[in-house]
Amino acid sequence: FILLSLLVLVHELGHFLAAKKFGVKVEEFGIGLPPKAMTIVKKGETEYTLNWLPIGGFVRLFGEDMDPSAWDKLSGKITGRALFSKPGWQRAIIMLAGIGMNVLTGIVLFGIVYSVLGVPNITGEQVVLTEILPGSPAEISGLKEGDVVRRVGEETINDSSQFVEIISGKKGSQVSIYLAELESDGTTSDASRQVMITPRENPPEGEGALGVGIVSYPVIEYEKKPWYTAPFWGVVEGTKEAYGWSRYMVELLMHPAELWKGIGGPIKVVQIGQEQVQAGWLAFLRFGGIISFNLAVFNLLPLPALDGGRLAFLAIEKVVGRKRSAKVERWVHGVGIILLIGLLVVVTVRDIFA
Template sequence: MSMLFAIIALGALIFVHEFGHFLFAKLFGVGVEKFSLGFGPKVFGKKVGETEYLLSALPLGGYVKMVGEGEDVELSDEDIKRSFSHKHPLQRMAIVAAGPVFNLLSAWLIFIVIFMMGVPAVTTKVGEVMANKPAAKAGLKTGDLIAAIDGKPVNRWDEFAKIIAEGKIAPLQITVKRGTTPMTFTVTPESSTTKTILGDKVTRPVIGVVAAGDTVIDKFPVSEAFSRGTAQSWTMIKMTVLSMVRLVQRAIPLDTIGGPIMIVKMAGQQAAAGSVNFLAFVALLSVNLGVLNLLPVPILDGGHLVFFGIEVVIGRPVSKKTREIAQQIGLVLLISLMILAFYNDIARMFTGAKL
């Protein structure tokens, strides 16, 4: 079943990506010869109008073949009008950028739907009070339900944690419900230095409590789901970009990179956890696919955007030889990344490391 859910997730994301290229090609009058989900040998194909729609054997990608792609193609006068390579570079940039942008837009829409469906939220019930920490010294106990900080009501753990983390090392009036009895304690946070998931060291106030993990489902109206989905999408984009930077800086280990095997396993795990989890996983994959393809690496969409951008500035295409060399370098980088991802996947299988 994990394989099925992975195929559904990747197939949807590949379709959205290629549909972006396809739609903008049509918008600018570029002929599309093939629209393929997957690479390699054709499994199924049907021609509608000028376009052959294909399902190919290797599901790790797809492509849109447009009229006039490649400089060695012989074109008739009629085809020149519909040729990708004969369009203005700004139009070509729009066609190329549409794929990854559609992935980012689809992630945004998925996050909005998720907030409308309902997301699990952790309550403010305390699961553990750490010994000799500010909360324990003040008198908080396991099972307390935090109700307010300095008179401001709180009912979700992330809201409570944010107030503490963004506050100062100054006394706080924390009101809790112990059973049915409200009680107020004066708690002075202490500084703690930890590492984030991106490898950055951060120093922030803590009081020494851990959530019990009790959850409720929060559903939001369309207007609030829109704003929350937008914020979540932007957060995921920033996190993805920063993660890639940290990988290059080696602040995040290279063995955290995953490939198809990891995606298959995670797809099954998230699907088993429920539709919201699976949709969130698909949205995260979509963000990663969009951001990765916008990187200025030759052979990726971002690399093509760089070449077309240079063409706009200098008024002529980058030389064929320069592009070929750059694309060879880009291909080596991409293959190296794929090999590393497969190696990490296989290593996890043998070592039993958790994903």
């Protein structure tokens, strides 16, 4: 939860810094969401506040929601500090700065992880159990989701098709399977255990002889780099992973059904975060990088109340050739916020009863 809030706060910091750079008056930088609990300090023209809802933060910019009809009533000096008075490209940068900060944060977090671990190299494949069906030989024998199949008898397992072929030839006969556990960084544990199991000769349709779901994962080995080049290679690998996650998120958005299955609310994020903490600080930092890129891609969507939605209004303004109606934009973004809160509630309820 703290991680998610910090990443949202970093996002807002991007808007804050870009606005300051272009001379836009920042009226308030809030930690958490309103209602306001207290003013921490008022430095210059900006009020730094602490708010009651401990979720991320926000930036309030002068002229952000001001209607064009009110512009003429402002003096020239004050007007020049308003967001609406800035060229379109500057406003676009201010809107994109939060997304940029999330991208940069993700690269830095991934970079730290790979600076310590080394450069990952794929050296082969490993078969991982992804599902254990109730009442199956796999469940009875104590197989678990996440187990990595190292050997069946004396034969080393290199891919899923080989595993299926060997098990199919052992139906009705007891076999020994040697297993390890898949770690959060893609490597397998050194410890292994042996399980005796008898594949079914006539399994229920669609269940298979063992009653397991399997998938092939790459075998990853990390190549340590000298301390003086480790940060460079860390950033290189971090950028690669950042690109991979961004591409994955975009592809996921193209398939709404899969997106709905994979989407999670704060409860799910906290649960996964706790698991990553237990897996170690590197796993937790990598998780932070993933969440940071999720926030970046999500905010880029052209939906009301998101940065992408505000960019869409700016694009329409440029195409039409006249200033937008602040009243209409406020109404659209207000509806967007209500819909996003509704989605958050639905996803949270689903996570609770999942």
